[in-house]
Every structure is written in structure tokens, then in C-alpha cells.
Amino acid sequence: EDQVTQSPEALRLQEGESSSLNCSYTVSGLRGLFWYRQDPGKGPEFLFTLYSAGEEKEKERLKATLTKKESFLHITAPKPEDSATYLCAVSLNSGGSNYKLTFGKGTLLTVNP
Amino acid sequence: ETGVTQTPRHLVMGMTNKKSLKCEQHLGHNAMYWYKQSAKKPLELMFVYNFKEQTENNSVPSRFSPECPNSSHLFLHLHTLQPEDSALYLCASSQPGQGYGYTFGSGTRLTVV
Numbered sequence: 001e002d003q004v005t006q007s008p009e010a011l012r013l014q015e016g017e018s019s020s021l022n023c024s025y026t027v028s029g030l031r032g033l034f035w036y037r038q039d040p041g042k043g044p045e046f047l048f049t050l051y052s053a054g055e056e057k058e059k060e061r062l063k064a065t066l067t068k069k070e071s072f073l074h075i076t077a078p079k080p081e082d083s084a085t086y087l088c089a090v091s092l093n094s095g096g097s098n099y100k101l102t103f104g105k106g107t108l109l110t111v112n113p
Numbered sequence: 114e115t116g117v118t119q120t121p122r123h124l125v126m127g128m129t130n131k132k133s134l135k136c137e138q139h140l141g142h143n144a145m146y147w148y149k150q151s152a153k154k155p156l157e158l159m160f161v162y163n164f165k166e167q168t169e170n171n172s173v174p175s176r177f178s179p180e181c182p183n184s185s186h187l188f189l190h191l192h193t194l195q196p197e198d199s200a201l202y203l204c205a206s207s208q209p210g211q212g213y214g215y216t217f218g219s220g221t222r223l224t225v226v
Binding site for chain 1: 117119153154155156158161169203205214215216217218219220222
């Protein structure tokens with residue numbers, strides 16, 4: 001069964017303390033891996049798409065990397081406004097022109113000033 | 114504003130009521146989705162519509178009835194719900210091949226009393 005596991009469930013950092021979130025997946029036919037950010041009471045907001053092992057993408061203090069079995073979201077010198085739930089999702093080669101996203105449970109990040 | 118608008122933002126309904134959730138997108142996307150988000154659980158895919166045709170029903174109880182009159186609008190009709198149906202209901206849209214996954218709405222927070 002296809003599965004997406006995120007760790008840790010919750011992470012508390014001090015402002016400026018860098019760290020990484022993990023997303024491991026056991027799927028066949030990976031089409032892409034997605035990172036989203038979700039603020040309380042809002043829908044997920046797209047951050048990155050990664051397609052192949054070795055790929056990296058950056059946006060401000062965030063950097064996403066991908067291997068054949070997992071992805072990391074690195075947060076460098078975080079600020080309180082980076083506090084949110086970070087969701088990982090995978091899309092599969094389902095044979096059609098559209099695709100489904102399978103999500104992990106997310107990591108709740110809290111950055112204290 | 115994400116480009117996907119959901120109404121209402123909050124809904125409280127009794128178990129014998131009938132209500133509808135509405136989703137609208139003007140991004141020109143051809144696929145629309147309903148997801149359910151409950152505490153401590155991953156987002157659960159409910160329905161997928163591709164060019165107005167339902168292409169997936171993820172074993173959703175019949176008390177949830179989707180409707181997609183055109184590629185821009187999606188409804189979720191609710192009747193005889195149970196308290197365990199209380200959750201955040203998220204609508205999303207996508208355009209195949211563009212690589213940024215889904216664009217989500219802000220969701221409808223549903224409480225069944």
C-alpha cells in the first residue's frame with residue numbers, strides 16, 4: 001500500500017535555529033513529490049514540486065531535497081512567521097491525465113522568538 | 114485569495130439538516146477535488162472531477178453527494194450527517210502537467226451537532 005510518513009509530528013525551534021523536516025514514502029511509480037504549508041484555518045499553500053532523486057529547490061529560508069525514498073525540507077534560520085503545519089504529498093502515475101495526491105499527516109512547526 | 118473560493122467558511126448543522134458546500138475556481142483548471150481534513154489524520158481524498166465528469170469516489174458514504182455543473186464550480190451536498198463528519202472540507206483544483214499540484218481553497222469548517 002502506498003504510504004507517506006512525515007516526521008517529526010511536531011517541532012519547536014528557537015528563532016534562528018535551523019532544522020529539517022522529513023517525508024518518507026513507499027510508493028510505486030512516483031510522479032512527483034509536493035510540499036505545502038498550511039496555516040490554521042486555511043487551506044494548504046503550495047511550496048515546491050520535486051520530480052527526481054537529487055533535485056533541490058529553494059524559496060527564501062526553505063530548501064527541499066529528494067532522494068529515492070525520502071524528501072527533506074530544510075529550514076535555515078527560521079523566523080516566527082515560518083510557524084505552520086508543513087504537508088508532504090506524492091502523486092503517482094495513475095495512468096490518466098490527472099493524478100491524485102496522497103498526503104502525510106504533516107509536521108507542526110513552531111518557531112519561538 | 115488563492116483563486117479557489119469556498120463558501121461558507123463555517124457551517125453548523127444538525128444531523129437531520131440538508132446543506133451544501135460550494136467551491137468556485139477561475140484558474141482555468143480542468144480538475145476539481147473534495148478533500149476531508151480531520152485532526153491528526155492526513156487529508157482524505159473524497160471525490161475527483163475531470164472535465165465535469167466524476168472520475169473517483171473514494172468509498173465516500175452516500176450522505177455526501179457531489180455535483181459538478183461545469184469545470185469552474187463544484188458542490189458537496191450534505192444530508193443526514195453524523196457528528197464524526199465534523200471536519201474541514203477542502204476543495205482544490207489542478208491543471209494536469211503544470212507541476213504545481215493543487216490549488217486549495219480555504220475550506221469550510223463543518224460542525225455536526
